[in-house]
Amino acid sequence: xxxxxxxxxxxxxxALRQGGDAAMVIAFYVLAVVLFPFGVGPETDLLQRxxxxxxxxxxxxxxxxxxxxxxxxxxxxxxxxxxxxxPLPLEAQVLAxxxxxxxxxxxxxxVVAPLLALLLHLDPAGYPALVAGMALGTPILSLVxxxxxALSLGARRGGVLLSLLVLPLYIPVLIFGVAAVEAxxxxxxxxxxxxxxxxxxVLAVGLVPFAAAAALRLALE
Amino acid sequence: xxxxxxxxxxxxxxxxxxxxxxxATAIFLGLGLWLALFVAPPDYQQGESVRxxxxxxxxxxxxxxxxxxxxxxxxVALIWRHPVADIAAREAAPLGAGFTLLCLVSGSLWGKPxxxxxxxxxxxxxxxxxxxxxxxxxxxxxxxxDEPTRGARAGAILALVGVVNLPIIKFSVDWWNTLxxxxxxxxxxxxxxxxxxxWPLAVMALGFTLFFVTLWLMRIRSALMAAKLRALRLQQAV
Numbered sequence: 001x002x003x004x005x006x007x008x009x010x011x012x013x014x015a016l017r018q019g020g021d022a023a024m025v026i027a028f029y030v031l032a033v034v035l036f037p038f039g040v041g042p043e044t045d046l047l048q049r050x051x052x053x054x055x056x057x058x059x060x061x062x063x064x065x066x067x068x069x070x071x072x073x074x075x076x077x078x079x080x081x082x083x084x085x086x087p088l089p090l091e092a093q094v095l096a097x098x099x100x101x102x103x104x105x106x107x108x109x110x111v112v113a114p115l116l117a118l119l120l121h122l123d124p125a126g127y128p129a130l131v132a133g134m135a136l137g138t139p140i141l142s143l144v145x146x147x148x149x150a151l152s153l154g155a156r157r158g159g160v161l162l163s164l165l166v167l168p169l170y171i172p173v174l175i176f177g178v179a180a181v182e183a184x185x186x187x188x189x190x191x192x193x194x195x196x197x198x199x200x201x202v203l204a205v206g207l208v209p210f211a212a213a214a215a216l217r218l219a220l221e
Numbered sequence: 222x223x224x225x226x227x228x229x230x231x232x233x234x235x236x237x238x239x240x241x242x243x244x245a246t247a248i249f250l251g252l253g254l255w256l257a258l259f260v261a262p263p264d265y266q267q268g269e270s271v272r273x274x275x276x277x278x279x280x281x282x283x284x285x286x287x288x289x290x291x292x293x294x295x296x297v298a299l300i301w302r303h304p305v306a307d308i309a310a311r312e313a314a315p316l317g318a319g320f321t322l323l324c325l326v327s328g329s330l331w332g333k334p335x336x337x338x339x340x341x342x343x344x345x346x347x348x349x350x351x352x353x354x355x356x357x358x359x360x361x362x363x364x365x366x367d368e369p370t371r372g373a374r375a376g377a378i379l380a381l382v383g384v385v386n387l388p389i390i391k392f393s394v395d396w397w398n399t400l401x402x403x404x405x406x407x408x409x410x411x412x413x414x415x416x417x418x419x420w421p422l423a424v425m426a427l428g429f430t431l432f433f434v435t436l437w438l439m440r441i442r443s444a445l446m447a448a449k450l451r452a453l454r455l456q457q458a459v
Contacts, residue, residue: 147378147379152362155365161358161362161365164357164361165358165361167354175347203385218375221371
Protein backbone atom coordinates (compact mmCIF):
# COMPACT_ATOMS: atom_id res chain seq x y z
CA UNK A 1 0.00 0.00 0.00
CA UNK A 2 2.80 2.41 0.86
CA UNK A 3 4.44 1.68 -2.51
CA UNK A 4 1.08 2.44 -4.15
CA UNK A 5 0.81 5.78 -2.35
CA UNK A 6 4.45 6.61 -3.09
CA UNK A 7 3.77 6.11 -6.78
CA UNK A 8 0.67 8.31 -6.62
CA UNK A 9 2.67 10.98 -4.80
CA UNK A 10 5.49 10.74 -7.34
CA UNK A 11 3.14 11.19 -10.29
CA UNK A 12 1.36 14.06 -8.58
CA UNK A 13 4.66 15.77 -7.78
CA UNK A 14 5.87 15.36 -11.35
CA ALA A 15 2.62 16.76 -12.72
CA LEU A 16 2.59 19.71 -10.32
CA ARG A 17 6.28 20.61 -10.67
CA GLN A 18 6.21 20.47 -14.44
CA GLY A 19 3.02 22.42 -14.00
CA GLY A 20 0.48 23.46 -16.53
CA ASP A 21 -1.17 20.08 -17.00
CA ALA A 22 -4.29 20.82 -15.01
CA ALA A 23 -4.31 24.43 -16.14
CA MET A 24 -4.09 23.39 -19.78
CA VAL A 25 -6.95 20.90 -19.43
CA ILE A 26 -9.16 23.53 -17.79
CA ALA A 27 -8.23 26.18 -20.33
CA PHE A 28 -9.13 23.81 -23.16
CA TYR A 29 -12.38 22.86 -21.43
CA VAL A 30 -13.49 26.45 -20.91
CA LEU A 31 -12.46 27.53 -24.38
CA ALA A 32 -14.18 24.60 -26.10
CA VAL A 33 -17.43 25.22 -24.21
CA VAL A 34 -17.30 28.94 -24.90
CA LEU A 35 -17.09 28.21 -28.64
CA PHE A 36 -20.62 26.79 -28.63
CA PRO A 37 -22.58 30.00 -27.99
CA PHE A 38 -20.65 31.53 -30.91
CA GLY A 39 -21.47 28.52 -33.06
CA VAL A 40 -25.15 28.01 -32.32
CA GLY A 41 -26.09 31.55 -31.28
CA PRO A 42 -26.69 33.06 -27.86
CA GLU A 43 -30.42 32.25 -27.48
CA THR A 44 -30.98 31.19 -23.88
CA ASP A 45 -33.59 28.53 -24.69
CA LEU A 46 -31.39 26.72 -27.17
CA LEU A 47 -28.30 26.84 -24.93
CA GLN A 48 -30.32 25.63 -21.96
CA ARG A 49 -31.59 22.71 -24.01
CA UNK A 50 -28.13 21.52 -25.09
CA UNK A 51 -26.11 22.60 -22.02
CA UNK A 52 -25.79 19.12 -20.49
CA UNK A 53 -24.61 17.63 -23.76
CA UNK A 54 -22.04 20.37 -24.40
CA UNK A 55 -20.59 20.19 -20.90
CA UNK A 56 -20.26 16.41 -21.09
CA UNK A 57 -18.93 16.13 -24.65
CA UNK A 58 -16.26 18.76 -24.09
CA UNK A 59 -15.35 17.06 -20.78
CA UNK A 60 -14.65 13.87 -22.75
CA UNK A 61 -12.45 15.79 -25.19
CA UNK A 62 -10.61 17.57 -22.38
CA UNK A 63 -9.95 14.25 -20.64
CA UNK A 64 -8.71 12.82 -23.92
CA UNK A 65 -6.27 15.69 -24.31
CA UNK A 66 -4.29 14.81 -21.20
CA UNK A 67 -4.27 11.03 -21.65
CA UNK A 68 -1.09 10.89 -23.67
CA UNK A 69 0.82 12.13 -20.62
CA UNK A 70 -0.26 9.09 -18.62
CA UNK A 71 2.55 6.75 -19.67
CA UNK A 72 4.33 8.58 -22.50
CA UNK A 73 6.92 10.46 -20.44
CA UNK A 74 7.78 7.40 -18.33
CA UNK A 75 8.02 5.31 -21.49
CA UNK A 76 10.36 7.74 -23.20
CA UNK A 77 12.82 8.32 -20.35
CA UNK A 78 12.87 4.61 -19.44
CA UNK A 79 11.42 4.92 -15.95
CA UNK A 80 8.58 2.64 -17.00
CA UNK A 81 11.10 -0.19 -17.28
CA UNK A 82 12.37 0.57 -13.79
CA UNK A 83 8.79 0.66 -12.48
CA UNK A 84 8.08 -2.73 -14.05
CA UNK A 85 10.86 -4.20 -11.88
CA UNK A 86 9.19 -3.05 -8.65
CA PRO A 87 7.64 -5.72 -6.41
CA LEU A 88 4.37 -3.76 -6.74
CA PRO A 89 2.38 -5.50 -9.52
CA LEU A 90 2.02 -3.55 -12.73
CA GLU A 91 -1.78 -3.77 -12.37
CA ALA A 92 -1.62 -1.82 -9.09
CA GLN A 93 0.75 0.69 -10.68
CA VAL A 94 -1.79 1.30 -13.44
CA LEU A 95 -4.41 2.06 -10.78
CA ALA A 96 -2.00 4.41 -9.01
CA UNK A 97 -1.21 6.25 -12.22
CA UNK A 98 -4.89 6.53 -13.08
CA UNK A 99 -5.61 7.92 -9.63
CA UNK A 100 -2.87 10.52 -10.02
CA UNK A 101 -4.09 11.37 -13.52
CA UNK A 102 -7.65 11.76 -12.26
CA UNK A 103 -6.54 14.06 -9.42
CA UNK A 104 -4.68 16.28 -11.88
CA UNK A 105 -6.95 16.17 -14.93
CA UNK A 106 -10.31 14.79 -13.76
CA UNK A 107 -11.01 16.59 -10.51
CA UNK A 108 -10.62 20.10 -12.03
CA UNK A 109 -13.21 19.15 -14.66
CA UNK A 110 -15.74 18.41 -11.91
CA VAL A 111 -15.06 21.77 -10.31
CA VAL A 112 -15.31 23.74 -13.55
CA ALA A 113 -18.30 21.90 -15.06
CA PRO A 114 -21.00 23.60 -12.92
CA LEU A 115 -19.55 27.03 -13.72
CA LEU A 116 -19.63 26.29 -17.42
CA ALA A 117 -23.17 24.94 -17.05
CA LEU A 118 -24.05 28.29 -15.48
CA LEU A 119 -22.71 30.09 -18.57
CA LEU A 120 -24.99 27.91 -20.70
CA HIS A 121 -28.06 28.52 -18.47
CA LEU A 122 -28.48 24.89 -17.39
CA ASP A 123 -31.72 24.34 -15.46
CA PRO A 124 -30.90 24.56 -11.71
CA ALA A 125 -32.49 21.14 -11.11
CA GLY A 126 -29.74 19.56 -13.22
CA TYR A 127 -26.71 20.64 -11.14
CA PRO A 128 -26.69 17.86 -8.50
CA ALA A 129 -26.93 15.19 -11.22
CA LEU A 130 -24.24 16.94 -13.28
CA VAL A 131 -21.74 17.05 -10.43
CA ALA A 132 -22.56 13.54 -9.20
CA GLY A 133 -22.36 12.17 -12.74
CA MET A 134 -19.03 13.91 -13.30
CA ALA A 135 -17.69 12.56 -10.00
CA LEU A 136 -18.56 9.02 -11.08
CA GLY A 137 -17.76 9.47 -14.75
CA THR A 138 -14.38 11.22 -14.84
CA PRO A 139 -12.53 8.35 -13.08
CA ILE A 140 -13.92 6.04 -15.77
CA LEU A 141 -12.50 8.38 -18.40
CA SER A 142 -9.04 8.16 -16.80
CA LEU A 143 -9.25 4.37 -16.43
CA VAL A 144 -10.54 3.54 -19.90
CA UNK A 145 -8.12 6.08 -21.33
CA UNK A 146 -5.26 4.23 -19.64
CA UNK A 147 -5.92 1.22 -21.89
CA UNK A 148 -5.71 3.39 -24.99
CA UNK A 149 -2.65 5.25 -23.71
CA ALA A 150 -0.85 1.99 -22.92
CA LEU A 151 -1.78 0.39 -26.25
CA SER A 152 -0.66 3.34 -28.36
CA LEU A 153 2.78 3.64 -26.69
CA GLY A 154 5.40 3.71 -29.41
CA ALA A 155 2.83 3.84 -32.22
CA ARG A 156 3.05 6.14 -35.19
CA ARG A 157 0.63 9.10 -34.88
CA GLY A 158 -0.12 7.98 -31.32
CA GLY A 159 -2.33 10.97 -30.46
CA VAL A 160 -4.84 10.52 -33.27
CA LEU A 161 -4.82 6.76 -32.76
CA LEU A 162 -5.52 7.24 -29.07
CA SER A 163 -8.69 9.22 -29.75
CA LEU A 164 -9.88 6.62 -32.26
CA LEU A 165 -9.37 3.86 -29.68
CA VAL A 166 -10.79 5.61 -26.65
CA LEU A 167 -13.73 7.73 -27.85
CA PRO A 168 -15.99 4.77 -28.81
CA LEU A 169 -15.43 3.32 -25.34
CA TYR A 170 -16.35 6.69 -23.77
CA ILE A 171 -19.83 6.69 -25.32
CA PRO A 172 -21.59 4.80 -22.46
CA VAL A 173 -20.26 7.34 -19.94
CA LEU A 174 -21.56 10.18 -22.11
CA ILE A 175 -24.99 8.55 -22.53
CA PHE A 176 -25.58 7.95 -18.83
CA GLY A 177 -23.96 11.21 -17.73
CA VAL A 178 -26.24 13.28 -19.95
CA ALA A 179 -29.25 11.07 -19.17
CA ALA A 180 -28.72 11.71 -15.45
CA VAL A 181 -28.81 15.49 -15.95
CA GLU A 182 -31.87 15.29 -18.21
CA ALA A 183 -33.66 13.05 -15.69
CA UNK A 184 -32.78 15.49 -12.90
CA UNK A 185 -34.26 18.38 -14.89
CA UNK A 186 -37.37 16.45 -15.89
CA UNK A 187 -37.91 15.48 -12.24
CA UNK A 188 -37.70 11.70 -12.65
CA UNK A 189 -34.70 11.51 -10.34
CA UNK A 190 -31.20 10.81 -11.63
CA UNK A 191 -30.65 7.78 -9.41
CA UNK A 192 -30.92 4.98 -12.03
CA UNK A 193 -28.46 6.64 -14.41
CA UNK A 194 -26.05 7.45 -11.59
CA UNK A 195 -26.22 3.84 -10.42
CA UNK A 196 -25.39 2.68 -13.94
CA UNK A 197 -22.41 5.05 -13.98
CA UNK A 198 -21.32 3.64 -10.62
CA UNK A 199 -21.59 0.14 -12.06
CA UNK A 200 -19.42 1.16 -15.01
CA UNK A 201 -16.87 2.61 -12.59
CA VAL A 202 -16.74 -0.61 -10.55
CA LEU A 203 -16.35 -2.61 -13.74
CA ALA A 204 -13.58 -0.32 -14.99
CA VAL A 205 -11.66 -0.44 -11.69
CA GLY A 206 -11.84 -4.22 -11.74
CA LEU A 207 -10.97 -4.90 -15.37
CA VAL A 208 -8.91 -2.00 -16.73
CA PRO A 209 -5.72 -2.66 -14.71
CA PHE A 210 -5.33 -6.10 -16.28
CA ALA A 211 -5.80 -4.89 -19.85
CA ALA A 212 -3.59 -1.82 -19.39
CA ALA A 213 -0.85 -3.78 -17.58
CA ALA A 214 -0.86 -6.36 -20.40
CA ALA A 215 -0.45 -3.52 -22.90
CA LEU A 216 2.39 -1.98 -20.87
CA ARG A 217 4.23 -5.33 -20.70
CA LEU A 218 3.86 -5.56 -24.46
CA ALA A 219 5.32 -2.07 -24.89
CA LEU A 220 8.29 -2.94 -22.67
CA GLU A 221 9.24 -6.14 -24.50
CA UNK B 222 -6.26 -25.99 -33.18
CA UNK B 223 -2.64 -26.62 -32.30
CA UNK B 224 -2.08 -28.73 -35.40
CA UNK B 225 -2.99 -25.67 -37.43
CA UNK B 226 -0.37 -23.52 -35.71
CA UNK B 227 2.05 -24.71 -38.35
CA UNK B 228 1.54 -22.39 -41.35
CA UNK B 229 2.43 -25.12 -43.85
CA UNK B 230 -0.12 -27.50 -42.41
CA UNK B 231 -2.69 -24.71 -42.35
CA UNK B 232 -2.03 -24.00 -46.03
CA UNK B 233 -2.54 -27.67 -46.94
CA UNK B 234 -5.69 -27.99 -44.88
CA UNK B 235 -7.26 -24.71 -45.98
CA UNK B 236 -6.33 -25.36 -49.61
CA UNK B 237 -8.41 -28.52 -49.53
CA UNK B 238 -11.29 -26.86 -47.70
CA UNK B 239 -11.47 -23.65 -49.73
CA UNK B 240 -13.07 -24.91 -52.98
CA UNK B 241 -15.82 -26.69 -51.04
CA UNK B 242 -16.51 -23.54 -49.04
CA UNK B 243 -16.71 -21.50 -52.22
CA UNK B 244 -19.14 -23.95 -53.85
CA ALA B 245 -21.31 -24.11 -50.72
CA THR B 246 -21.33 -20.30 -50.54
CA ALA B 247 -22.52 -20.05 -54.14
CA ILE B 248 -25.26 -22.63 -53.54
CA PHE B 249 -26.57 -21.23 -50.27
CA LEU B 250 -26.33 -17.55 -51.20
CA GLY B 251 -28.00 -18.29 -54.55
CA LEU B 252 -30.74 -20.38 -52.96
CA GLY B 253 -31.18 -17.86 -50.15
CA LEU B 254 -31.51 -14.92 -52.54
CA TRP B 255 -34.04 -16.79 -54.64
CA LEU B 256 -36.06 -17.74 -51.55
CA ALA B 257 -35.84 -14.25 -50.09
CA LEU B 258 -36.68 -12.33 -53.25
CA PHE B 259 -39.27 -14.61 -54.89
CA VAL B 260 -40.56 -17.33 -52.58
CA ALA B 261 -40.96 -15.62 -49.19
CA PRO B 262 -44.31 -13.83 -48.79
CA PRO B 263 -44.52 -10.04 -48.47
CA ASP B 264 -45.29 -8.83 -44.95
CA TYR B 265 -48.88 -7.90 -44.15
CA GLN B 266 -47.76 -4.50 -42.83
CA GLN B 267 -44.47 -3.77 -44.55
CA GLY B 268 -45.23 -5.19 -47.98
CA GLU B 269 -42.27 -5.95 -50.23
CA SER B 270 -39.74 -3.87 -48.30
CA VAL B 271 -39.58 -6.62 -45.68
CA ARG B 272 -37.17 -8.34 -48.07
CA UNK B 273 -34.44 -5.98 -46.85
CA UNK B 274 -34.57 -8.09 -43.70
CA UNK B 275 -32.94 -11.00 -45.54
CA UNK B 276 -29.79 -8.93 -45.98
CA UNK B 277 -30.02 -6.80 -42.85
CA UNK B 278 -30.44 -9.56 -40.24
CA UNK B 279 -27.69 -11.89 -41.55
CA UNK B 280 -25.23 -9.01 -41.84
CA UNK B 281 -26.04 -7.87 -38.29
CA UNK B 282 -25.54 -11.42 -37.11
CA UNK B 283 -22.21 -11.62 -38.98
CA UNK B 284 -21.08 -8.22 -37.62
CA UNK B 285 -21.26 -9.46 -34.04
CA UNK B 286 -20.19 -13.05 -34.77
CA UNK B 287 -17.08 -11.94 -36.63
CA UNK B 288 -16.14 -9.73 -33.69
CA UNK B 289 -16.58 -12.69 -31.34
CA UNK B 290 -14.44 -14.85 -33.65
CA UNK B 291 -11.82 -12.11 -33.75
CA UNK B 292 -11.82 -11.91 -29.95
CA UNK B 293 -11.46 -15.68 -29.56
CA UNK B 294 -8.63 -15.76 -32.12
CA UNK B 295 -6.97 -12.85 -30.26
CA UNK B 296 -7.24 -14.69 -26.95
CA VAL B 297 -5.74 -17.82 -28.51
CA ALA B 298 -2.93 -15.75 -30.04
CA LEU B 299 -2.19 -13.99 -26.73
CA ILE B 300 -2.33 -17.08 -24.52
CA TRP B 301 -0.55 -19.67 -26.70
CA ARG B 302 1.36 -17.35 -29.07
CA HIS B 303 -0.45 -19.18 -31.86
CA PRO B 304 1.02 -17.66 -35.05
CA VAL B 305 -1.90 -18.42 -37.38
CA ALA B 306 -4.48 -17.17 -34.85
CA ASP B 307 -2.69 -13.81 -34.89
CA ILE B 308 -3.12 -13.54 -38.64
CA ALA B 309 -6.66 -14.96 -38.46
CA ALA B 310 -7.77 -12.21 -36.06
CA ARG B 311 -6.13 -9.51 -38.16
CA GLU B 312 -7.65 -10.74 -41.41
CA ALA B 313 -11.16 -11.07 -39.93
CA ALA B 314 -11.33 -7.38 -38.95
CA PRO B 315 -11.91 -5.75 -42.38
CA LEU B 316 -14.54 -8.39 -43.17
CA GLY B 317 -16.31 -7.69 -39.88
CA ALA B 318 -16.17 -3.96 -40.54
CA GLY B 319 -17.68 -4.61 -43.98
CA PHE B 320 -20.57 -6.63 -42.55
CA THR B 321 -21.17 -3.94 -39.92
CA LEU B 322 -21.29 -1.25 -42.59
CA LEU B 323 -23.65 -3.40 -44.67
CA CYS B 324 -25.84 -3.86 -41.60
CA LEU B 325 -25.93 -0.10 -40.90
CA VAL B 326 -26.60 0.84 -44.53
CA SER B 327 -29.29 -1.80 -45.12
CA GLY B 328 -30.92 -0.87 -41.79
CA SER B 329 -30.90 2.75 -42.84
CA LEU B 330 -32.51 1.93 -46.19
CA TRP B 331 -35.12 -0.15 -44.38
CA GLY B 332 -35.69 2.51 -41.74
CA LYS B 333 -36.56 5.22 -44.26
CA PRO B 334 -39.78 3.61 -45.58
CA UNK B 335 -40.75 1.92 -42.27
CA UNK B 336 -39.84 4.38 -39.55
CA UNK B 337 -39.78 7.45 -41.78
CA UNK B 338 -36.17 8.26 -40.97
CA UNK B 339 -32.71 7.15 -42.10
CA UNK B 340 -31.30 7.09 -38.62
CA UNK B 341 -32.44 7.32 -35.01
CA UNK B 342 -30.24 7.45 -31.92
CA UNK B 343 -31.70 4.25 -30.63
CA UNK B 344 -29.66 1.97 -28.36
CA UNK B 345 -29.33 -0.85 -30.87
CA UNK B 346 -28.25 1.42 -33.71
CA UNK B 347 -25.82 3.32 -31.52
CA UNK B 348 -24.18 0.18 -30.14
CA UNK B 349 -23.71 -1.22 -33.66
CA UNK B 350 -22.17 2.09 -34.70
CA UNK B 351 -19.78 1.76 -31.75
CA UNK B 352 -18.96 -1.75 -32.98
CA UNK B 353 -18.06 -0.25 -36.36
CA UNK B 354 -15.73 2.26 -34.67
CA UNK B 355 -14.17 -0.55 -32.63
CA UNK B 356 -13.36 -2.38 -35.86
CA UNK B 357 -11.83 0.79 -37.33
CA UNK B 358 -9.81 1.43 -34.15
CA UNK B 359 -8.54 -2.14 -34.23
CA UNK B 360 -7.50 -1.87 -37.88
CA UNK B 361 -5.76 1.46 -37.20
CA UNK B 362 -3.96 0.06 -34.17
CA UNK B 363 -2.55 -3.07 -35.83
CA UNK B 364 -1.17 -0.96 -38.66
CA UNK B 365 0.33 1.73 -36.41
CA UNK B 366 3.53 -0.06 -35.43
CA ASP B 367 6.69 -0.64 -37.41
CA GLU B 368 6.88 -4.15 -36.04
CA PRO B 369 3.91 -6.22 -37.27
CA THR B 370 3.89 -8.63 -34.29
CA ARG B 371 3.72 -5.72 -31.84
CA GLY B 372 0.70 -4.31 -33.68
CA ALA B 373 -1.02 -7.70 -33.77
CA ARG B 374 -0.63 -8.21 -30.04
CA ALA B 375 -1.73 -4.68 -29.15
CA GLY B 376 -4.74 -5.27 -31.38
CA ALA B 377 -5.47 -8.54 -29.57
CA ILE B 378 -5.71 -6.71 -26.24
CA LEU B 379 -7.99 -4.08 -27.77
CA ALA B 380 -10.20 -6.77 -29.33
CA LEU B 381 -10.66 -8.40 -25.93
CA VAL B 382 -11.48 -5.05 -24.29
CA GLY B 383 -14.09 -4.37 -26.98
CA VAL B 384 -15.95 -7.58 -26.18
CA VAL B 385 -17.91 -5.63 -23.52
CA ASN B 386 -19.86 -4.10 -26.40
CA LEU B 387 -21.27 -7.45 -27.62
CA PRO B 388 -23.71 -8.09 -24.75
CA ILE B 389 -24.72 -4.42 -24.94
CA ILE B 390 -25.69 -4.89 -28.60
CA LYS B 391 -27.54 -8.14 -27.89
CA PHE B 392 -29.55 -6.86 -24.95
CA SER B 393 -29.92 -3.22 -26.01
CA VAL B 394 -33.42 -3.90 -27.37
CA ASP B 395 -34.49 -5.38 -24.03
CA TRP B 396 -32.88 -2.79 -21.77
CA TRP B 397 -34.04 0.27 -23.66
CA ASN B 398 -37.47 0.20 -25.20
CA THR B 399 -36.99 2.28 -28.34
CA LEU B 400 -37.69 2.14 -32.05
CA UNK B 401 -35.74 -0.97 -33.01
CA UNK B 402 -37.86 -4.09 -32.63
CA UNK B 403 -36.96 -6.70 -29.97
CA UNK B 404 -35.43 -10.09 -30.77
CA UNK B 405 -37.72 -12.37 -32.74
CA UNK B 406 -35.48 -15.34 -33.54
CA UNK B 407 -33.08 -16.27 -30.74
CA UNK B 408 -35.36 -15.80 -27.75
CA UNK B 409 -36.80 -17.85 -24.91
CA UNK B 410 -40.04 -19.50 -26.00
CA UNK B 411 -39.03 -19.92 -29.64
CA UNK B 412 -39.03 -17.57 -32.63
CA UNK B 413 -42.02 -15.28 -33.18
CA UNK B 414 -41.33 -14.90 -36.88
CA UNK B 415 -43.48 -16.88 -39.36
CA UNK B 416 -41.93 -20.12 -40.64
CA UNK B 417 -42.35 -18.97 -44.26
CA UNK B 418 -39.93 -16.09 -43.47
CA UNK B 419 -37.72 -17.97 -41.02
CA TRP B 420 -36.55 -20.52 -43.60
CA PRO B 421 -35.27 -18.06 -46.22
CA LEU B 422 -33.64 -16.11 -43.40
CA ALA B 423 -31.88 -19.20 -42.06
CA VAL B 424 -30.58 -20.09 -45.54
CA MET B 425 -29.33 -16.52 -46.02
CA ALA B 426 -27.62 -16.58 -42.63
CA LEU B 427 -25.88 -19.83 -43.54
CA GLY B 428 -24.91 -18.34 -46.91
CA PHE B 429 -23.44 -15.24 -45.23
CA THR B 430 -21.49 -17.42 -42.79
CA LEU B 431 -20.04 -19.54 -45.59
CA PHE B 432 -19.24 -16.38 -47.55
CA PHE B 433 -17.31 -15.04 -44.57
CA VAL B 434 -15.45 -18.33 -44.03
CA THR B 435 -14.45 -18.46 -47.71
CA LEU B 436 -13.14 -14.89 -47.77
CA TRP B 437 -11.48 -15.31 -44.38
CA LEU B 438 -9.59 -18.44 -45.47
CA MET B 439 -8.51 -16.68 -48.68
CA ARG B 440 -7.27 -13.66 -46.70
CA ILE B 441 -5.36 -15.79 -44.19
CA ARG B 442 -3.80 -17.79 -47.02
CA SER B 443 -2.69 -14.71 -48.89
CA ALA B 444 -1.29 -13.15 -45.70
CA LEU B 445 0.70 -16.32 -45.01
CA MET B 446 1.95 -16.36 -48.60
CA ALA B 447 2.93 -12.68 -48.37
CA ALA B 448 4.88 -13.39 -45.18
CA LYS B 449 6.64 -16.29 -46.85
CA LEU B 450 7.45 -14.16 -49.89
CA ARG B 451 8.94 -11.48 -47.67
CA ALA B 452 11.07 -14.06 -45.88
CA LEU B 453 12.31 -15.48 -49.19
CA ARG B 454 13.16 -12.01 -50.51
CA LEU B 455 15.11 -11.24 -47.35
CA GLN B 456 16.97 -14.52 -47.70
CA GLN B 457 17.89 -13.66 -51.27
CA ALA B 458 19.03 -10.19 -50.28
CA VAL B 459 21.37 -11.70 -47.69
